[in-house]
Amino acid sequence: MAIVAGVDFGTLSVRATLVDDGKGPLGLGTAEYPLRRKREDPDHASQSHADHLEALTLAMKRALASAGIDGADVAALAVDTTGSTVVMVDEALRPLGDYYLWCDHRAKAEAERITEVAKAENLEALRWCGGAYSSEFGLAKLLHWLRHNPDGRGRFATALEHCDMMVATLTGVTHVSQIRRSVCAMGHKWMWNPRWGGLPPQDFLSKVDPLLDGIRDRLGGLYGTSDTVAGRLSEKWAARLGLKPGIPVPIGALDAHWDAIGAGCRIGDAVNVVGTSTCVMAIGPDVPPIQGVSGVVPGSIHPSLVGIEAGLSATGDMFEAIARRAGTSIRALSEGLERYRPGETGLLRLAWDNGDRNVLSRPDLGGITLGWNLLHTAQDELFAAIEGAAFHTRIILERMMEGGVPVKRVVNAGGIPQNNPVLNQVYANVLGRPVLVPDGLPTGLGSSIFASLAAGSYPDVESAQDAICRPYRVFEPDPAARAVYEPLYGLFRTLYFGFGGAAAPAALGHVLPELKRLARPRS
Numbered sequence: 001m002a003i004v005a006g007v008d009f010g011t012l013s014v015r016a017t018l019v020d021d022g023k024g025p026l027g028l029g030t031a032e033y034p035l036r037r038k039r040e041d042p043d044h045a046s047q048s049h050a051d052h053l054e055a056l057t058l059a060m061k062r063a064l065a066s067a068g069i070d071g072a073d074v075a076a077l078a079v080d081t082t083g084s085t086v087v088m089v090d091e092a093l094r095p096l097g098d099y100y101l102w103c104d105h106r107a108k109a110e111a112e113r114i115t116e117v118a119k120a121e122n123l124e125a126l127r128w129c130g131g132a133y134s135s136e137f138g139l140a141k142l143l144h145w146l147r148h149n150p151d152g153r154g155r156f157a158t159a160l161e162h163c164d165m166m167v168a169t170l171t172g173v174t175h176v177s178q179i180r181r182s183v184c185a186m187g188h189k190w191m192w193n194p195r196w197g198g199l200p201p202q203d204f205l206s207k208v209d210p211l212l213d214g215i216r217d218r219l220g221g222l223y224g225t226s227d228t229v230a231g232r233l234s235e236k237w238a239a240r241l242g243l244k245p246g247i248p249v250p251i252g253a254l255d256a257h258w259d260a261i262g263a264g265c266r267i268g269d270a271v272n273v274v275g276t277s278t279c280v281m282a283i284g285p286d287v288p289p290i291q292g293v294s295g296v297v298p299g300s301i302h303p304s305l306v307g308i309e310a311g312l313s314a315t316g317d318m319f320e321a322i323a324r325r326a327g328t329s330i331r332a333l334s335e336g337l338e339r340y341r342p343g344e345t346g347l348l349r350l351a352w353d354n355g356d357r358n359v360l361s362r363p364d365l366g367g368i369t370l371g372w373n374l375l376h377t378a379q380d381e382l383f384a385a386i387e388g389a390a391f392h393t394r395i396i397l398e399r400m401m402e403g404g405v406p407v408k409r410v411v412n413a414g415g416i417p418q419n420n421p422v423l424n425q426v427y428a429n430v431l432g433r434p435v436l437v438p439d440g441l442p443t444g445l446g447s448s449i450f451a452s453l454a455a456g457s458y459p460d461v462e463s464a465q466d467a468i469c470r471p472y473r474v475f476e477p478d479p480a481a482r483a484v485y486e487p488l489y490g491l492f493r494t495l496y497f498g499f500g501g502a503a504a505p506a507a508l509g510h511v512l513p514e515l516k517r518l519a520r521p522r523s
């Protein structure tokens, strides 16, 4: 048994969790970093490598202090991050600018072009990412950068997912030829899959845009699952983090994937990782591609199973925006939420404030709240937004089940379910089934599980989960809520597919994009 460190880079902060892998969590440290957004361009969301590194140093220091242990006793370190969060680098892995964060939607035109050519070429990879390539995904972001940075192209060597850049930095990689890449990040966000020999063929990529000529080679490196050790903690980073040099660092992964493992995910479970956004995660031995579900990838969540990911592009940030607009905090606005009856507000809220990730894949949609009267409050809107996130999650879960993913248990993981019991109860009522919530789950527990595998404490994910995962608290559905939520869900579906443009006739699908177009500044 060993003490290990699990690092989890979220949207606004990094969390370092120290775990005794035979006993449980010892300490936690967090540190925030800025997210750069622009009111004049809501699609822009960026972060800097330097800010990430500074925050990691601080978070680890805080974690060691809170655990009261000597950093020299930490036997392994693992890192997960958001994604597709992409940075372009030169040959020595120096950033050529800031990261395009996962929620950056500047690459809409590039994503549409990739989807268009993929459809024309009948590219198999498109089916495995749900039938549309997203502006949240890496290839679109890379092409956007190439199109908009003609002066940087000469120094461009490759693009890296945040998890791969962190692992490369911490293990002292100084040249692109030594890069290790995460099958999880590259599989879900870059159409990498061993089924068709890795990335999509170069002639497809060149057809998308000649700026992508030769890109397949530039996205090389050793691709691996997270049970593979990527390297050893460098002297420099051991000194900075207060840890021992030479400890193993496994190949990284996307945050929600390891959060699912940390929440005890097994075959038959759907894990809703509810945080800034929501990722709905499941695993299976053999899963077909599912229309509208933006990723079915072997080895992503669990190294030897197929991982399925779908989600909502806004959740906690939508709640926070409701509180901010009302001049208050989410904590204050949440007080008294437990007094609401299902559907009491008379409001129906679509969680499209950051576009739709699944099942429509439409970043051009915007949030809707329907049913306002003159007496409604911000708290009413918050409750309706929680119900809306639950309805949207139900649409995704139903699509997954129709696609052949068995869902026997629903687990709520991520940061919000730990702090908002009302949300868990609403989810149980809307889904009409029990919702399990790991009791006292520290963010980063999943990351510790992969650190523990790298330390050699356990032979496989399941035995590490048995030792490390938390027991569940169960939220049972209230049968009386069903009478309200069933008809309300019917209305929600009508709105969702109506304004999402997928219903026939698609009479309303143009309304939200048109609102956005008219809001743009005129030249």
Ligand SMILES: Nc1ncnc2c1ncn2[C@@H]1O[C@H](COP(=O)(O)OP(=O)(O)O)[C@@H](O)[C@H]1O
Binding pocket: 009, 010, 011, 012, 013, 274, 275, 276, 277, 315, 316, 317, 318, 319, 320, 330, 331, 334, 414, 415, 416, 419, 420
């Ligand atoms: N009590 C709460 N109820 C609802 N949302 C909350 C609450 N506390 C924090 N949030 C939201 O949770 C999000 C952060 O989620 P978390 O899972 O901690 O981080 P991340 O998504 O970065 O991994 C923020 O958008 C924040 O506004």
Ligand SMILES: O=C(CO)[C@@H](O)[C@@H](O)COP(=O)(O)O
Binding pocket: 010, 011, 012, 081, 082, 083, 084, 102, 188, 254, 255, 256, 257, 275, 276, 277, 278, 279, 309, 311, 414
């Ligand atoms: O899309 C993924 C993972 O695939 C996430 O990184 C992204 O939704 C952001 O996650 P968080 O909401 O910060 O937990």
